[in-house]
Amino acid sequence: MGRVAPDRLSPTAIGDLLAAGPVVLDGGLSTALEERGHDLSTSLWSARLVRDAPDEVRAAQAGFVEAGARVLITASYQMSYSGYEAAGLTAAQCDADLLATVRIAREAAGDRALVAASVGPYGAARADGSEYTGYPEVPRGALRDFHARRLEHLVAAGPDLLAVETLPELREAEVVASLVDEIAPGMPYWLSFSATTGGRLTGGAPFAEAAASARGSCLAVGVNCTAPALVDELLEGASAPVPFVVYPNSGARYDPAGKTWADAGTPVFTADTVRGWVERGAALVGGCCGTSAAGVAAVAAALRR
Known part of the structure; x- marks a missing residue:
């Protein structure tokens, strides 16, 4: 495995945004697509629409930009070679779709937002909610094999940065960091x-340990798809060599069998909540599952005051 030399490596772009103040991230892409009438209950989740309805993915992401997002996260979260094989698709089709996610997000972003390629966790490929329980039995070698080829293609597509997200296991973060x-x-x-709860990752390790592990070109460390009510405790109990990134879900309960959320939770965070996260060290703030463009607009409004 060699180094990839993409057309677009821009470490200063996100650095310039961060230097100007807290950065607004997008919301839950799956939520925006469901609002547009799409069924995401298959094992490929929103990744299916990259193949079947790319214009809808682009439109959903453009809605986040209109709401004030300065960073768009690609639709690659659920894309994996094992997942595509299980769905009757090929590795070459997965490669093509990984590249397409960056292109689609770039088209939606225009010159108003950066593109972060989503590097979803090993558990996402299982399509059983494992990213919310962990998988201590999976060896590092298997995690490396899972991430390596996908990461090469995402980097080659030329995103501005990577969003390594929804990780339940600290060792998975270490594997991906080494691969980057x-x-x-x-x-x-x-x-x-x-x-x-208890200041821990869903896989069991202390969040404080994960926060302290940031190194190299890691520009932020934090939490996503986590109940918003837990964020203050997590940030207060940790220190990191880089700023925090925070994009919680709405707090609703996830049903991995049906690939749905059981209730609405809190899709719009209050201004005081958002500012509280920033006061605790968050420099990138957005929303995850359950947060639509309206929720992103609320975050943007809170950070403008």
């Missing part, structure tokens, strides 16, 4: 974990 160092040294990325 090998494949694209200097590529900016953030590490974002799924967390639960």
Whole structure:
């Protein structure tokens, strides 16, 4: 495996945004697509629409830009070679779709937002909610094999940065960080974990340990797809060598069998809540599942005041 030299490596772009103040991320792409009438209950989730309805993915992401997002996260979260094989698709089709996610997001972003390629966790390929429980039995070698080829294609597509997200396991973050160092040294990325009560990752490790692990070109570390009510405790109990990234879900309960959320939760965070996260060190703030363009607009409004 060699280094990838993409057309677009821009560590200063996200750095310039961060230097100007807290950065607004997008919301839950699946939520925006469901609002547009799409059924995402298949094992490929929103990735299916990259193949079947790319214009809809582009329109949903453009809605986040209109709401004030300065970073769009690609639709590659659920894309994996094992997942595509299980769905009757080929590795070459997965490669093509990984590249397409960056192109689609770039078209939606225009010159108003950056593009972060989503590097979803190993658990996402299982399509059983494993990213919210962990998988301590999976060896590092298997995690490396899962991420390596996909990461090479995402980097080659030329995103501005990587969103390594919804990780339940600290060792998975370590594996991906090592791969980024090998494949694209200097590529900016953030590490974002799924967390639960007691200041811990859903896989069991202390969030404080995960926060302290940031190194190299990691520009932020934090949590996503985590109940918003837990964020204050998590940030207060940790310190990191980089700023925090925070994009919680709405707090609704996830049904992995039906690939749906059981209730609405809190799709719009209050201004005081958003500002509180920033006061605790968050420099990138958005929403995950359950957060639509309206929720992103609320985050943007809170950060403008």
